[in-house]
Amino acid sequence: MIELRHLRYFMMVAEELHFGRAAERLHMAQPPLSHQIRQLETELGFQLFYRTKRSVILTDAGQVFWGECRKIFWQLEQAVRTGQQVSRGELGQLAIAFVSSAAYNVLPQILRSFRSTVPQVSLELHELTTDQQVQWLREGRIDVGFVRPPIEDETFGCTTIFQEPLVVALPKAHALALQSQVALSTLAGESFILFPRLLAPGLYDQIISLCQQGGFSPNVVQEAIQMQTIISLVAAEMGVAIVPISLQNLQRTGVVYRPLVEVTPKAAIAVVWRKLDSSATVQRFLEVIEQVMQR
Amino acid sequence: MIELRHLRYFMMVAEELHFGRAAERLHMAQPPLSHQIRQLETELGFQLFYRTKRSVILTDAGQVFWGECRKIFWQLEQAVRTGQQVSRGELGQLAIAFVSSAAYNVLPQILRSFRSTVPQVSLELHELTTDQQVQWLREGRIDVGFVRPPIEDETFGCTTIFQEPLVVALPKAHALALQSQVALSTLAGESFILFPRLLAPGLYDQIISLCQQGGFSPNVVQEAIQMQTIISLVAAEMGVAIVPISLQNLQRTGVVYRPLVEVTPKAAIAVVWRKLDSSATVQRFLEVIEQVMQR
């Protein structure tokens, strides 16, 4: 049975064309080296060297075999190297999902930082709602998600990485748009645009309880799934919306953002991943997030 | 130190995902297999399998490493296969030279036959004179030559493979062209076209002594190196020439070939090769020649 040892010895003898010197460089004695080469030759079924007692030269077949052996060792190095890279999460692919609003705050920084530390990981991005992300994570279609917490499933790891206050999005022509900040109670009679509770129950409940704190239940006239759509509907004067402050980064003509007079609960964004079977790449990604958050 | 044994074991465990069954298929016991895999993992510096006592699955790095290992084994097979082919002379290249007249008799058959038996040997052909071939052989620029014997050098192997009578090439308008065969003595007064003695001393001497047998020394008015040129000069009515009969295959308008009345010596063609350091490809080539000659 051919072993790499045989090939290593062969390469050295082929390089030195001298069994004694080759043995020396291999830190071994000459007779076992001769023996191993002989063994390799019988295993291969052809001569590698043309030996006279005074000189050793490669046969034609030996020369060709030498070239092939180089490829083998190169392949082996490649195998070890890429294996190690994957194990360190430096090579591979990562499927990431995010709620639409995450694209306006944490995501850009994190992705930039991750790409620069491990450029050999290819990314796949999906804009999904919180509940869709939970589903996709379970199915293994994504590896990490940026969601609106809380996440119930105990098999998932989940850390809040970002918190931001809520603001009111108003049509530009709206009377309240003249004020620099808006009191909750003044929104009592307004038409509200909101997303379906299922999509992000945590944030939904925060908004509802905030309204209750202002002494009213919001009159939801329209539901929309994406934050962009909600803002568009505000621009179309369909109503007002309470949204995370980072949505200000989505400047849309016809819409203005105003802070609330009251202290609002913070809308959080969290990373989620499968606690079991999370790859080194995911670990790397989480490390990068931690680093980014510290700054 | 990583050995192919480790990789073979790893491949089997990766295939079975079960140490017991893998060990069975490798005709060995389970504990040493576990041990070898562990050894491989420490050598590599990363985990290949994620093991619970109930199940074995490949890590991401393990999967990648598995793919790389497949390539390694494929490369190894390739190395052995091509080495064997080269050793059998079935793969490689062969530089062949030939005197111009050989192109009209033995060469075509031999090349056809060789190409069909060992199609993976690439051929390089050179039309050279006998003395040039000897030179090129010494310099290693060609591996075999088709020459006009004799060859003095004892380090060369040399076998006559073909013999042919000599004929007279005459201008079509020549008086002797009317005869179906020509007596030597009638050529006594003719102008002769001949090649320089150095190019093929054997054939040259044969022609000269043939003329002497006819009672005259040829009056050489023109020398030419290539047989085609000699025939062209005959066509141009510069003189007559004595040439090997296979030159009849070179039909040139204005030239006719006539046999001699006398029994002529035979012009021979021989193969030459370096006796020392002759590759398997050369051996193969010589075998093919032998076969072709037997038919």
Add this chain to the structure above:
DNA sequence: TAAAAATACTCCATAGGTATTTTAT
């Protein structure tokens, strides 16, 4: 509790060492 991997040890095959011979220059 049962199946499967890991651990602990034992053994022997063989890689590798030493001494010597052979052979080509």
Add this chain to the structure above:
DNA sequence: ATAAAATACCTATGGAGTATTTTTA
């Protein structure tokens, strides 16, 4: 005469076997 590979024989590392324990589903 000498350098270098081959041969003969010996040693000991470590690969593989057996018995047992550990672990988790």
